[in-house]
Amino acid sequence: MGVQRLLRNTPGVESHPFLARLARYADLDVAEVGTIRNAMQGALTIRKKKDIVLEGYICDALHLVDDGFGVRYKLLGNGKRQVLSVILPGDIIGLPGALYRRAVYSVSSVTCMRLNVISLKNFMHLCRDIPSLAFGMLCLSQEDLVMSSDHLIDVGRRTPLERVAHFILELHARLHSIGRASPNSVDVPMSQGIIGDLLGLSAAHVNRMLRQLQEQRLISTCNHTIMIEDATRLRFLAKYEPHVLTGLSLG
């Protein structure tokens, strides 16, 4: 009786990771997928380490991530920064901002990114025309909320070692669920400074924790790729619970 993920995929949905994600919740027919697809204006390419959205600026469009890594963050008065989330293919940039007219947080690319734009006006028309779109977006929004809550648990009540371990597992799960990670390795293109700002740690301490995980033979690293050497022990250490979201546990 719950909201079930749709097992079959409407054709056309594979053409963009956002559509694939949406289609897990919204029961879209081929015509509707086409309508949404058409509303997505031409692709936009962003180079690495560029700002995409700046806090406080007018925000009247949604950016749907087709490829690449980004971060959503906020700069504090004291020069510190909190990274709120890692943005991956299929994610939406600019949602809370669009609903309040001005961006609430900043977003910048980590790697080169490919985005598709949809204006807020068009998006709202689509919500009116396609009944299940708004509901699907509600579900995606709740996904984000659960991710944000898990992140909060990380930062608030886990030890630094647990946080780093958890971060690796979570990023891996997210990437794996969209077919962008092999079973036991993850590409982590962000610097340890960014990871520190994500986990509420100093860059130096992230480094130490990463080193400790390697010494315990739980992971190994090579360039910016992390290999998960012992998933069981790493999960145990991180008290990791596979997401309802990324998980495959939904019937």
Next chain:
Amino acid sequence: MGVQRLLRNTPGVESHPFLARLARYADLDVAEVGTIRNAMQGALTIRKKKDIVLEGYICDALHLVDDGFGVRYKLLGNGKRQVLSVILPGDIIGLPGALYRRAVYSVSSVTCMRLNVISLKNFMHLCRDIPSLAFGMLCLSQEDLVMSSDHLIDVGRRTPLERVAHFILELHARLHSIGRASPNSVDVPMSQGIIGDLLGLSAAHVNRMLRQLQEQRLISTCNHTIMIEDATRLRFLAKYEPHVLTGLSLG
């Protein structure tokens, strides 16, 4: 062109704080308000410090808070607890859980609470029948996301003193926006232990920070009421930015 808050209220909307909150985003007519109102089954009263939702249990209904304080939290393996959010009148309990069939986090009452129940089945029917309901829920969901993100910033990158100050201001703003706080005092019915679990601090340290705020004549306390003695300095200390959400800054 953004999503504007509706300045006029549809009659009937004042009968429940959830409807009032929803009506800021969803353009509901009188009939629609009545339909939603009817779907809300009889009121449910919960005594203080009782569990309302337990993580992992089947969750097939939404609870709309009419009155009282609650907390959404998660228990960690090591006995620690992270309080994810304070639940106030107008909030919805059980949303992420309902969409995934099982509760993702636990919720318990802090004070005595009055709730209205709406089954997930009815809710989904309503979303289909009332086009703007799903969209309004999306907006409320984004509100929660922004609150969660702000909370994350607190815990990740603010000093303990800033966190406590920020917590007081934020709770005050939320209560004030629903007409449940006077201009310069807040009722804070939760223990310092709960505040600690909310802010990622020990109860002892919350106590010290609270004292420090009193010594600096920024606040004063009396029973479970906090008086804001110097809002300007308190805001400055907390680097508080009034929410787009609770704020009145939306045109």
Next chain:
DNA sequence: CGCCGTCTTGAGTAAGTTCAACACTAGTGG
């Protein structure tokens, strides 16, 4: 080849936790 950003490491320091003890309050049951 040289430069900039990142990684790595150490030492000292500031900070918050833990633990423990006691005061106070409200609610309970006799």
Next chain:
DNA sequence: CCACTAGTGTTGAACTTACTCAAGACGGCG
């Protein structure tokens, strides 16, 4: 009506921990 109890608030001292700062190594890119 009063003792009792459990939960909360309050405080101090010792301890751990992660930060800060700084310096050097590394590595990719122009």
